[in-house]
Amino acid sequence: MTTFAAAERARLADLLLEKGPDAPTLCGGWSTRDLAAHLWLRERRPDAFAALFIPPLSRHLDRLTAETKRRDYAEVVREWAAGPSALNPMRAADRHVNAAEHFIHLEDVRRGESSAGGSLPAPRSFSPDEEDALYRSLRRMAPLFLRKSAAPVVLQGPGRAPVTVTRGAVALRAPVTVTGEVGELLLWASGRDAVHVELDGDASAAVRTAL
Template identity: 80%
Template sequence: MTFASAERARLADLLLEKGPHAPTLCEGWSTRDMAAHLWLRESRPDAMAAMFVKPLAGHLEKLTADTKRREYADVVREWAAGPSSLNPMRAADKHVNAAEHFIHLEDVRRGEAAAGGAVPAPRTFTEDEQAALYRALRRMAPMILRKSTAPVVLQAPDRAPITVARDAVALGIPVTVTGEVGELLLWASGRDAVHVQVDGDASAAARGGM
């Protein structure tokens, strides 16, 4: 079982445990919204396209509303079964979904922190799982931190630092962020309910979202 598939199973179990009305770290999203997003992203190519093409936003809203009217548990279980053998996402699952599933699992797991609750401690991962998260962070960081106005250095224990800097700001005072790999991935993706230490001007780091 790959890390992506293991996180899929954990996230599905958590969504069913929490029910459709639990909060998440995604602003305005309940667990029902999260389940609809996950299902549409894999099951409807037109929805996937609409997530990135603004003129199709209305179409995505309709598909989302239709999916949210379905039985919540059915949507979760269909998504948990994974892409069909004819779906291109099946072959790409371990590459595309390692970060997606981890981040959204933590969005649900830490949802109450969005309303002022305590931030749960990071989960413990095996070395292989840590390596999968590190590969995802190394691949995604240049994209989701690309608008930063200072170099951003991501430092995890026992890992080579990941530095993101556009040519124009490469000589600026860096923002150094230290934490476990998963925490760095969450922080870089725009989440605040994380366990990291930020040294430098945090406002210079333009974090992405997903």
């Protein structure tokens, strides 16, 4: 059975090819070419993946990124769409590691034009299994994304147990409650503002870390 991560990979690849290399995204000024290079390097070059987390390697990552961006855009996208090689540890972990990554970046592209004054698309519809996969991603990633918050953050999706992120003395403060579809909550928690959610409480106390 096709996993949610694999399905979103295919959808994202199709959308990247449809939009072309110069379309806007929600990724901090990145174009679709920038995003495609990031996705390719993250899976195809272990040294580039390590450089994402080791600041002294940032210049090396910059060089690799520039080289990848000079390649044919469609070729980079199609190579990434094929997935990790059989010897790549990412292949076995794809369903767990990439469900959120692929969903978030697909929406970065899908909603990119809203950052340039375009209208915000409505949320996509998902099957029950896909909704479950998104909810698992939300439960796993929300504590990472919201770890610096100064108040408890309660993420409430329809028909789901709330996902609450809190720690230590922060638990004594009034919570910030965010309500919306599960995918919208995941996008919001990851630092995206082009989302369909409602906030109740001191929004400034909810500190988000972008993916």
